[in-house]
Amino acid sequence: MQPSWTQANFAGWPGRLVISVPPFPENSGHTLTACAAGAYDSYWRTFGQTLNTTGRQNSIIRIAWEANGNWYQWSGSNPSAYVGCWRHIADAINATADPDPMLDWTINAHYSQNPASHNPLDLYPGDNWVDIIGIDAYDHYPPSRTLAEFNRQANDIGGITWLYNFARAHNKLFGI
Template sequence: MQLHATSSACGSGNRNPAEVLRTLRAAAASGRFFFGQQDYPFYGVSWSYEPERSDVSDVCGDRPAVLGCDLGELELAKERNLDGVPFETMRRMIVDHHRHEGLVTLSWHPRNPLTGGDAWDVSQRNVVHEVLPGGSCHDRFMGWLDDVAAFITSLRTAEGETIPVLFRPWHEHTGSWFWWGEDLCTSDEYKELWRMTVDRLRMRGAQIVTVYSPNPCMSSSEYLERWPGDAWVDVLGLDAYDGDGSERFVSGLNRSLAVMDSLSRDTGKPYAVSETGREGIPEAKWWSGSLLRGIGTYTPSYVLVWRNAPDDAKPGHFYAPWPGQASEEDFLRFHADARTLFLRDGLPAEESR
C-alpha cells in the first residue's frame, strides 16, 4: 500500500479496523507518531464545551490526531460518563473527529459489578471471577458489554458507515488499583475476561481495533504475562506516566519501548504509548526533555496524553499546555518536530518494514 500525504494526519481510509491498522503501521514506518489527548474537545483548564476549541489548538493551531474518550458509567445507562461528558456529545465529537480523518480510542472504567463501587474499588478480590461464566455477576456484565457494543456500533458517518475505534479494555492490569488488576485475579482469569469481552463486542458487530496496555515492562516475559492471545489483540499498548519529573520516566519509557519494538517485529502488530503525561507539566522542557527523549529512536504509532480537567473541578489535573502554561514554548517545538503528527499533518508514503 502507498499512503500518500493528505490534508489530514490519518489519510483517506480508516473505514474499517484493517485500514486503521494500516494507518498505524504507515506512521511507524515513516518514523512518525500520531499525537493524541484524552477528552480534548470537551473541556480545557479554563473552559468547557466550546465548539472547535481545545487547549492544544489554542497553543499550536492544530488539534490532536487521536481523540481519547472513556465509556465509564455507560453501563449504568447514565447520560454522562464518569467525568461528566454527555454521551451524545461524545458521539457527535467522535463523528466529527473521524470526519477530519482522525483516529479514536476508547477506554472503559466500568463500575465494580460485584460491590457497586467505582473501577478503583478493590475491596473484593473475586470480581473478575464473578463476571466470568458461572459467576454471580456474569449475566449483568454481559448486558454491560452489549451496552458498550451498542454505543460503538452507533458511531456512524453521515453516509451511514460504521466508524472503527481503537478499544482499550482492562488497562494497567499489571498494577492493582482496578478491580481487574494483577492482585485481584489470576492470569488465566484475566485472559478469559479479555477474550470474553472482545468476542462479545465483535459478535455484536462492534468495529474495534483492540489495544493491550500494561504498565511499564522491562522484559518480554513481563509484558506478555497476561497476554490473551494474538487473535484477541491488535495493538501493543503501554501506559507510562511521569510521576516526579525524574530520569526514571525517560529510562523506563525507553526500556519498555525496546521490549515492545522487539515484540512488534515478532508479531507484526504496531505499538503505541496508549497513556502518558506529566500532571501539571511543571518542567518547561518536558516535551523535548522527557517525552521525546524517552521515545528516542523507537517508532510507536501514536502517543496519547491524558486530559486537561477544568481547574474549578480538579485543579492542576492537566497533561497538555494552554497559552501561558510553563511548557507552551517547548510544546510548539514538539508540534514542529518531524516525528509528530497532528490532525492537519500529511502522512508520508508508507515504507516497508
C-alpha cells in the same frame, strides 16, 4: 454501554476515537472472575451496538488497561481471570460492532506489581483478541537522567523497547 459524552461531543468529528473502558464499574461488586465466566457479555454486546449507532466502529478500544499495576479493581492478580475477562469483552464487542474496532491491550511501563511473576506478558489475552499492544509510559518515573539509564529501562521487562519488540514479533501495532 450507552453513548458517552465523548461519542456525543465528537459525533461529527471525522477522526478516530481512543476509548478506554474498564471491564466493569468500580466499587460495584463486579469481579474479573464473573467477567471471565461471561456474566457481563450482554453489556459488552450492547457497547458494540452503541459503536454502530454512533458510527464509531473505527475507534480504538483500550480494555482494562494497566492491569499489571495494583491500583485498579481489574488488576491482574489472577492472570487467568483477567485474560478470560478480556477475551469475553473482545468477543462480545466484535460480535456486535461492524466492522470490528481496534482492540488495545495496554500495560503500565516498568515494574509490574501484578501478576505474581511480575511479567506483564502473563496477562496478554492472545493474538486472536488483540490488535494493538500499548504501554503507558510516564516520563517522571523512573527518571532517565542519561541515555544509558533510558536504554536500560527501555530494554528491561516492562520497558518501551521490550514491549515494542514483543508487539513486532506478534505482528501487532504498537501504541504509547
